Amino acid sequence: MSWGRILNYWLAIVCIVFLTQCSEARTETPTDQVNMGASASLEAQQNNQTLLKQGEHLVLIAGCHDCHTPKKMTDKGPVNDMSRALSGHPANMPPPDVDRAEMEKKGLAVTQTLTSWVGPWGISYSSNLTSDKTGIGNWTEKNFFLAIREGKHKGMENGRMLLPPMPWEMIANMTDEELRAVFAYLKSTKPINNVVPAAQPPVSAGPDK
Numbered sequence: 203m204s205w206g207r208i209l210n211y212w213l214a215i216v217c218i219v220f221l222t223q224c225s226e227a228r229t230e231t232p233t234d235q236v237n238m239g240a241s242a243s244l245e246a247q248q249n250n251q252t253l254l255k256q257g258e259h260l261v262l263i264a265g266c267h268d269c270h271t272p273k274k275m276t277d278k279g280p281v282n283d284m285s286r287a288l289s290g291h292p293a294n295m296p297p298p299d300v301d302r303a304e305m306e307k308k309g310l311a312v313t314q315t316l317t318s319w320v321g322p323w324g325i326s327y328s329s330n331l332t333s334d335k336t337g338i339g340n341w342t343e344k345n346f347f348l349a350i351r352e353g354k355h356k357g358m359e360n361g362r363m364l365l366p367p368m369p370w371e372m373i374a375n376m377t378d379e380e381l382r383a384v385f386a387y388l389k390s391t392k393p394i395n396n397v398v399p400a401a402q403p404p405v406s407a408g409p410d411k
């Protein structure tokens with residue numbers, strides 16, 4: 203074989219390799235971008251799912267349902283009515299019928315279904331925490347942090363202090379990340395329209411000193 207022919211073969215091979223790579227590069231670039239875009243959004247979706255799962259888990263173990271989910275009566279007594287999960291004290295349900303002045307004087311707290319509470323502070327009703335606009339639907343994460351970390355009603359800077367027995371001082375110990383997860387989960391809940399009655403002040407001046 204002459205040097206000229208060898209050179210020709212080499213040139214041909216180099217050209218083929220070059221052309222294949224060029225065409226591959228041309229066809230691969232857009233596909234790659236699409237794939238990367240898809241996997242990035244898939245990753246974002248998975249991260250969001252993890253956040254919501256963590257939030258749901260924290261809400262379960264921190265006992266939010268105990269007070270914020272209405273109860274239904276069963277053979278075994280009252281249980282959480284999960285069809286109305288986290289929707290707060292039902293609008294049409296009266297608070298416990300007790301002698302409020304006497305309760306306040308004795309410093310007693312009385313509850314029925316754990317969603318309404320008569321005590322020395324007056325009457326408090328567990329809030330609607332669902333994603334409905336009558337719940338936390340219009341809240342920002344900042345509102346939620348103000349409510350839990352500083353005990354501010356509706357998460358407003360100038361809001362009144364939250365009443366007992368909302369254990370915000372304890373829940374405030376959650377990390378920022380945990381609170382974010384809880385809030386993201388609450389925002390993802392089934393919206394339930396329920397306007398919880400407004401809290402009432404005590405009828406008397408408070409317990410005897």
Ligand code: HEC
Binds near residue numbers: 319363367
């Ligand atoms: C022992 C009962 C109880 C538990 C447990 C409880 N809450 Fe509450 N929560 C209440 C009551 C009662 C109110 C209403 C207080 C008021 O009107 O000042 C309230 C109010 C709130 C508010 C303020 C709503 C508003 O409109 O200002 C938020 C937010 C909240 N709770 C979130 C939670 C979360 C999240 C959990 C679980 C991690 C939880 N609560 C556990 C009783 C409870």
